[in-house]
Amino acid sequence: MRLPWVLRDPSLRVVLSLSALAGLISGLVVPFISLIARDRGASYALIGLMASGFLISQAVLQFPAGALSDRIGRAVPIAAGLVVEGLATAAFAFTTTPELFVLFRLAQGIGLALIYPSARALIVDLTPPERRGQAFAAWWAALNGGWLLGPALGGLLAGLIGKAPLFVIGGLGEVALGAVVVATIGQLSAGRPRPHPAGERVPYRALLAAPLVAAFVLAIGFEVPVGIFTGIWSVYLADLGASEFELGISFTAFSLANLLFLPLGGRLADRTPRWRRLLVLSLALGAVVVCYAIPSVPAILVLGALEGMVIALLSPSVDAYLAAVSDPRVQGRVQGAYTTAGMAGAATGALFSSVLYEAGRPVPFVAAGTALLVLTSVAIGMIRGVERAGGPTLRQAAPAGAVAADPVDPSSGSDAVGLHELQ
Helix, strand or coil: CCCCCCHHHHHHHHHHHHHHHHHHHHHCCCHHHHHHHHHCCHHHHHHHHHHHHHHHHHHHHHHHHHHHHHHHCHHHCCCCCCHEEEEEEEHHHCCCCCCHHHHHHHHHHHHHHHHHHHHHHHHHHCHHHHHHHHHHHHHHHHHHHHHHHHHHHHHHHHHHHHHHHHHHHHHHHHHHHHHHHHHHHHHHHCCCCCCCCCCCCCHHHHHHHHHHHHHHHHHHHHHHHHHHHHHHHHHHHHHHHCCHHHHHHHHHHHHHHHHHHHHHHHHHHHHHCCCCHHHHHHHHHHHHHHCCCCCCHHHHHHHHHHHHHHHHHHHHHHHHHHHHCCHHHHHHHHHHHHHHHHHHHHHHHHHHHHHHHHHHHHHHHHHHHHHHHHHHHHHHHHHHHHHHCCCCCCCCCCCCCCCCCCCCCHHEEECCCCCHHHH
C-alpha cells in the first residue's frame, strides 16, 4: 500500500515523529499545572497570573523568535525552546513558594515562543504550496496523537506516583528531546538554502497587508477562549467534582476527535474559497465554547470531543490560508506575527479568567464564546473580500526538501493556482 505523501518525505517524517513525542511529553503535565500550584497555596488570582505570564511571554517573543529562525534556521530555536521549557517544567516539582510558579510558567512560555513559529515555518519550508493544508493537518495530527496519550497517561501516573514526580519526568523528557532535535532537524537543514537569502529585505510594513491582518484578527478570536481555559479549566472541572482521571480524559477526548477528523480537515484545507467553511466552523466553535458552561462533567467531555472535531476541520484551512498569503522569504516572521497575535488574545483571556470565574462559573465561557464569534466574523469578512478580489501575485519559492506532490486533479478543487498567489 502506498504511503500518504506526507509520510514519503524522510524530512517530514522526522518532523512529524518529533512532534508526536513533544505532544506526548508535554501532555503528561499540562492538566496538573494549575492544580499543583493550588495545592501548594496559590490563590485564584495567582493562578490567573501564571496563565497570563505564560501567554504574555509568548506574545512578546514569538515574533522575534520567528524572525530569528529566518536567519539562523529552524533547528536551534526549537531545540533551545525544548530545553528551556523542560527545565521550567521540572522546577515545578521542587518549590513550595506560590510566587515562583509564576516565574516557572513564564519560562515555559519563553520556551514555547522559541519552538512554535519555527516549527510552523519548518512545515512550510518542507512542503509544496498546493499541499500545505494537508501538511499542517498531518503536523497537528502528530501533536495531538501525543496529546491523545499524554494527559490520560499523566492522569494515571499522577494517581500512582503523585504530581511532583510527574513534572520531573515531563521536564527531563523535553530536555532530552531538545538534544534529539539538534541531531536530526539540524542535520536535515544542513546544506539547504536559508529561507531569507542575503541581500533580500522584506519591509516589516508588509505584515500590515489586508490578507495577513485578516489572519491575525482570526488568531486573536480563536485564542481568547484558549487563554481563559488555560487559567481555569483544571480548577473548573475539579470544582464540578471531576477526578484526576476525568481531568486527563477531558484533554484526551479533544485530542482523539481532533485526530480522527484532521485527515478530512487537511483535504478540505487546500480547496478554495475558504471563507464559507471558516464561517460555519467558527460559528460552531463559538457555540461549543458557550456550552462549556453546562455544569456536567459527562456533558463537558462530549463537548470536548465536539470541539476537537470542529478545530480539526478548521485549523488546517486557517494554516493553509496564512501560508498562501505569506511571502515565502519571511515565513518565520509571518508565523511569528500570527502566533503573537493569537497569544495576545490568549493572554487577554487568561488575565481576566479568574475575575470572570469568581463572578460565576458560566461567565468565562459565555464571554469567551462571544469574543470568538465577534472577532472571527470580522476576520472572515475580510478574508471573503480578499478571496473575491484576487490580489497581486506573491513571489513563490520552491519548498526546501519537499517531495514532489501528487498531480493535482483540477476537478478536486485544490488550490493549485488560487490563494497562494495572493498577497
